[in-house]
Amino acid sequence: MKLEEAPNPLAEGLHDYRIADPAVMVIFGATGDLAGRKLLPALYNLAKQRSLPAGFAVVGLATTPMTDQAFKQMASDKIHQFSRTQPIDDRVLAAFLDMLSYMTVPSPDFKALGQRLQELDNSNHIPGNRVFYLATPPPTYHLIISQIEAAGLHAGNGWKRIVIEKPFGTDLDSARELTQTLHKVFSEDSVYRIDHYLGKETVQNILAFRFANTIFEPVWNANLIDSVQITIAEELGIENRGLYYDHAGALRDIIQNHGLQLVALTAMEPPLAFEANAVRDEKVKVLRSIRPLIGEDIEQSAVRGQYTSGWVLGEKVVGYREEKNVAPDSQTETFAALRLFIDNWRWAGVPFYVRAGKRQPKRITEIRIQFKRPPHLTFGREAMKEVDPNAITLRIQPEEGISLKFGAKVPSAGLRIRSVTMDFQYMTSFLVEAPEAYERLLLDCMIGDPTLFTRADEVEAAWSLVDPIEDAWRNGRPPLETYPGGTWGPPSAARLLQQDGREWHRP
Amino acid sequence: MSVGLSEPQKVWSAEDVSISDVLNALGDIRGKFARDEAHDDHVHPRSCVMTLIGVAPTEADEVSAMRTAELIGTQHPALAIVIREAPSMRGHLDASITTQIQRPQIACPTECEIITLHVRGGAAEHLAALVDPLLVSGVPTYLWWLGTPPFGHKELLDALRVCDGLVVDSARFEEPFRTFRGLSRLLKVAHHRLGLADMQWSRLRPWRETVAQFFTPVERRDLLSGIAEVGIDYAGEGRGNRIAAALLTGWMAAALGWKLRRAAAGGGGVVVAHYDAGSRMVEVDFRSVQKGHLAPGEVGAVRIAGASSGTTFRLSVFHDPDRKAAPPDAAYRTTHPTEGEDDAGFELAQRRAEWHRDVLHENLDSFHHMATGEMPGESRPRSPVVVNRERRRPDSDRVLLTLIEIGETAPLRHVQQLEQEDDAALLLDLLSTGTHDEVYNRSLAAAAALIEKF
Numbered sequence: 001m002k003l004e005e006a007p008n009p010l011a012e013g014l015h016d017y018r019i020a021d022p023a024v025m026v027i028f029g030a031t032g033d034l035a036g037r038k039l040l041p042a043l044y045n046l047a048k049q050r051s052l053p054a055g056f057a058v059v060g061l062a063t064t065p066m067t068d069q070a071f072k073q074m075a076s077d078k079i080h081q082f083s084r085t086q087p088i089d090d091r092v093l094a095a096f097l098d099m100l101s102y103m104t105v106p107s108p109d110f111k112a113l114g115q116r117l118q119e120l121d122n123s124n125h126i127p128g129n130r131v132f133y134l135a136t137p138p139p140t141y142h143l144i145i146s147q148i149e150a151a152g153l154h155a156g157n158g159w160k161r162i163v164i165e166k167p168f169g170t171d172l173d174s175a176r177e178l179t180q181t182l183h184k185v186f187s188e189d190s191v192y193r194i195d196h197y198l199g200k201e202t203v204q205n206i207l208a209f210r211f212a213n214t215i216f217e218p219v220w221n222a223n224l225i226d227s228v229q230i231t232i233a234e235e236l237g238i239e240n241r242g243l244y245y246d247h248a249g250a251l252r253d254i255i256q257n258h259g260l261q262l263v264a265l266t267a268m269e270p271p272l273a274f275e276a277n278a279v280r281d282e283k284v285k286v287l288r289s290i291r292p293l294i295g296e297d298i299e300q301s302a303v304r305g306q307y308t309s310g311w312v313l314g315e316k317v318v319g320y321r322e323e324k325n326v327a328p329d330s331q332t333e334t335f336a337a338l339r340l341f342i343d344n345w346r347w348a349g350v351p352f353y354v355r356a357g358k359r360q361p362k363r364i365t366e367i368r369i370q371f372k373r374p375p376h377l378t379f380g381r382e383a384m385k386e387v388d389p390n391a392i393t394l395r396i397q398p399e400e401g402i403s404l405k406f407g408a409k410v411p412s413a414g415l416r417i418r419s420v421t422m423d424f425q426y427m428t429s430f431l432v433e434a435p436e437a438y439e440r441l442l443l444d445c446m447i448g449d450p451t452l453f454t455r456a457d458e459v460e461a462a463w464s465l466v467d468p469i470e471d472a473w474r475n476g477r478p479p480l481e482t483y484p485g486g487t488w489g490p491p492s493a494a495r496l497l498q499q500d501g502r503e504w505h506r507p
Numbered sequence: 508m509s510v511g512l513s514e515p516q517k518v519w520s521a522e523d524v525s526i527s528d529v530l531n532a533l534g535d536i537r538g539k540f541a542r543d544e545a546h547d548d549h550v551h552p553r554s555c556v557m558t559l560i561g562v563a564p565t566e567a568d569e570v571s572a573m574r575t576a577e578l579i580g581t582q583h584p585a586l587a588i589v590i591r592e593a594p595s596m597r598g599h600l601d602a603s604i605t606t607q608i609q610r611p612q613i614a615c616p617t618e619c620e621i622i623t624l625h626v627r628g629g630a631a632e633h634l635a636a637l638v639d640p641l642l643v644s645g646v647p648t649y650l651w652w653l654g655t656p657p658f659g660h661k662e663l664l665d666a667l668r669v670c671d672g673l674v675v676d677s678a679r680f681e682e683p684f685r686t687f688r689g690l691s692r693l694l695k696v697a698h699h700r701l702g703l704a705d706m707q708w709s710r711l712r713p714w715r716e717t718v719a720q721f722f723t724p725v726e727r728r729d730l731l732s733g734i735a736e737v738g739i740d741y742a743g744e745g746r747g748n749r750i751a752a753a754l755l756t757g758w759m760a761a762a763l764g765w766k767l768r769r770a771a772a773g774g775g776g777v778v779v780a781h782y783d784a785g786s787r788m789v790e791v792d793f794r795s796v797q798k799g800h801l802a803p804g805e806v807g808a809v810r811i812a813g814a815s816s817g818t819t820f821r822l823s824v825f826h827d828p829d830r831k832a833a834p835p836d837a838a839y840r841t842t843h844p845t846e847g848e849d850d851a852g853f854e855l856a857q858r859r860a861e862w863h864r865d866v867l868h869e870n871l872d873s874f875h876h877m878a879t880g881e882m883p884g885e886s887r888p889r890s891p892v893v894v895n896r897e898r899r900r901p902d903s904d905r906v907l908l909t910l911i912e913i914g915e916t917a918p919l920r921h922v923q924q925l926e927q928e929d930d931a932a933l934l935l936d937l938l939s940t941g942t943h944d945e946v947y948n949r950s951l952a953a954a955a956a957l958i959e960k961f
Contacts, residue, residue, distance in 0.1 A: 008722055009763055013947070019720050050713065053723070125913055125919055423615065425554065
């Protein structure tokens with residue numbers, strides 16, 4: 001066994017304690033919203049769990065001139081405001097802040113950054129390990145990556161990893177261009193495309209549910225499953241994201257990544273192991289098996305809508321075009337629904353209905369597996385009239401859990417069957433609290449486990465499916481519909497299922 | 508996620524009853540809860556994570572077990588059964604049921620139940636028969652024995668028959684030296700499914716994590732085979748206070764394949780052990796320290812030193828280091844500079860000076876045995892062993908300071924905060940991962956082998 005493959009014998013049995021090598025995390029955009037709301041609080045919580053190794057250091061970079069002390073103060077404020085765990089432990093925070101330093105983005109090149117990193121390597125016993133976290137807008141990615149290369153920061157001893165946030169491009173061409181830029185400097189194994197959705201415990205639980213049990217997999221196919229419905233609904237509007245959202249829309253913002261990831265996790269074949277390439281290979285196979293929507297398919301199988309004013313959770317809300325930084329004649333969809341078919345042996349003929357929208361009646365993400373009706377009505381039509389087909393619902397948020405719907409006899413002298421639900425809730429069944437997605441993903445990256453990160457071919461396969469729909473929609477086919485805020489999308493969304501003799505499940 | 512939580516409420520109690528009466532009362536309570544909460548004509552299923560049986564030898568332990576069960580119940584629906592033998596009571600079984608209801612904002616309400624049983628007479632010796640009808644089917648059953656379990660007695664083995672795991676706290680054992688040996692023998696006689704968990708092992712987790720972390724980088728893995736010295740400071744004196752230090756040593760020895768060759772213990776709480784690590788020997792030293800913030804038996808510092816491929820290294824981990832304390836001997840430190848907190852050089856000299864006294868003291872043990880015919884190890888006068896119920900106390904302000912020295916570079920400091928260690932948190936930590944911990948079992952066996960030599 002090679003040295004790098006030999007496990008640390010002292011780490012055996014330390015359940016859930018995943019030990020990272022000492023490294024420097026360089027956060028580009030360290031004064032921005034993502035760093036303040038997510039990254040710094042997640043790192044603080046990792047420090048609190050004693051998951052940050054001795055010698056770990058963070059160098060924050062941004063264009064704002066700032067001293068180390070001011071950066072630490074900013075980090076402290078953000079951690080107090082956004083940390084998952086409260087109250088803040090002052091001693092943990094003080095020790096964590098000691099790990100931070102700040103640099104104004106050096107110009108004309110990153111040589112000064114290289115010197116800082118070298119100093120940290122020497123003082124902190126770090127063997128050249130680096131995580132470059134690009135918490136900056138996507139247009140800056142190319143420049144930062146080329147500067148990293150020019151300064152030679154990608155080379156030398158130790159591992160070098162780069163983390164980028166979604167969106168990974170705005171279409172297939174731009175995604176490929178981004179990948180090419182990344183691959184000039186980093187190998188694919190070192191590129192960590194973060195989609196925080198995959199860091200959620202309940203998303204990972206889809207795999208546990210399917211592949212750690214024997215009773216579900218035999219029925220998980222077209223023989224018994226009638227259809228699959230995936231709902232990703234938010235009661236919120238676009239908040240302050242008008243500038244970004246008006247150029248993205250629900251299809252690019254949610255379905256291209258979260259939506260198709262959920263399809264892939266629901267439909268994938270069992271991987272050989274819960275290991276990065278094994279899992280991602282199977283997901284890519286699903287994405288490539290999805291029948292592309294082209295030409296007239298788009299009008300029959302894709303629906304888009306935009307919210308108008310309405311009532312959500314008892315509050316009156318404005319329409320999308322009245323939101324800040326949105327064009328008054330915007331054609332951007334805030335709701336999208338697709339009917340997809342996966343052309344493989346397991347799923348042939350089973351429609352996957354995927355919908356995502358803003359200003360929906362409530363916030364919910366769930367996957368509903370609808371089974372076929374019994375082939376014969378043993379108890380007669382009258383006794384079964386209140387019985388729905390069996391269904392398994394995997395709830396991702398907010399009430400994480402799994403429910404199974406089945407028929408049971410109503411206690412009475414006669415024979416009447418009614419649907420009942422057997423519920424399982426994660427929060428009432430385990431003795432531990434789930435970590436925040438960024439905590440899990442940051443640690444995964446430091447440890448070098450990319451299983452829950454998106455690979456280039458996954459991204460490209462997803463864009464290949466979405467691009468033709470985007471093109472058709474930009475050409476006004478079919479015309480944009482509207483829906484009042486607080487409803488489940490435009491009328492065509494219901495018709496999408498009605499034409500198949502089905503209807504959306506009410507989450 | 509906001510959670511509405513009711514205050515624990517005693518909803519039923521009766522004297523001189525049978526377990527059937529308790530079961531009937533429990534059924535009524537559950538039925539009422541299900542009906543009351545079924546606002547939508549759909550009775551929600553009961554949710555239960557485990558059955559926790561707490562055996563409390565004293566009234567104070569009973570209060571502590573109840574409080575811990577209530578704390579666990581605030582987060583996780585469980586059935587807790589707290590049992591105390593009360594020889595002076597009138598009947599054979601007095602029982603009460605306390606419930607606590609959680610109403611999460613976005614999930615079904617759940618009810619936690621705590622059954623208190625006061626028993627007298629033969630029932631107290633047949634715990635399995637007493638609790639078996641009450642256990643929740645399909646979820647694990649853990650027996651948490653507060654105080655000192657009667658290792659080697661039929662009563663304990665009978666109780667373990669219905670349990671998936673036994674939880675003890677070896678830091679709270681009366682006569683810890685003798686009881687710990689009983690604990691180490693338990694796995695040989697208990698049923699094969701039984702898991703064994705020790706809250707003291709959980710307390711050592713930060714030490715294990717910190718030591719493991721040091722050796723995790725691939726480029727430091729070679730250092731494992733270069734370890735030459737391990738030093739452990741512990742609070743208090745006497746062999747009863749060396750259990751935690753022995754567990755840590757046992758853990759390293761079992762993980763790294765060290766074979767115990769010899770060990771000697773003596774006055775002043777010093778222990779020296781030599782392990783055969785293949786091509787070299789590893790010397791392990793325990794040193795008793797008196798520090799106000801440490802409870803007797805608690806580990807105060809761990810030092811690991813050695814050399815590999817021409818590079819020396821030293822890992823020093825301190826619990827709440829007291830940086831204000833003056834070096835004990837300034838002149839000595841001038842000769843052996845030890846970088847502030849790291850007083851390993853001083854320790855080494857002190858150890859050498861005490862060596863002869865240790866050997867003499869060790870021999871005293873066998874002299875006493877020869878003279879009295881009593882069992883070696885147990886017969887030696889206990890002084891200065893300090894073991895009492897107050898050996899553990901709540902910690903609220905705990906820090907681990909790690910100093911890393913590799914080669915000639917300046918020491919790298921790393922400060923970590925330790926969580927508060929209340930019983931509920933430790934129990935949750937143990938039970939969340941189950942009680943089947945092979946690493947603990949191996950470490951326990953290796954620790955037992957070491958303390959046999961004390």
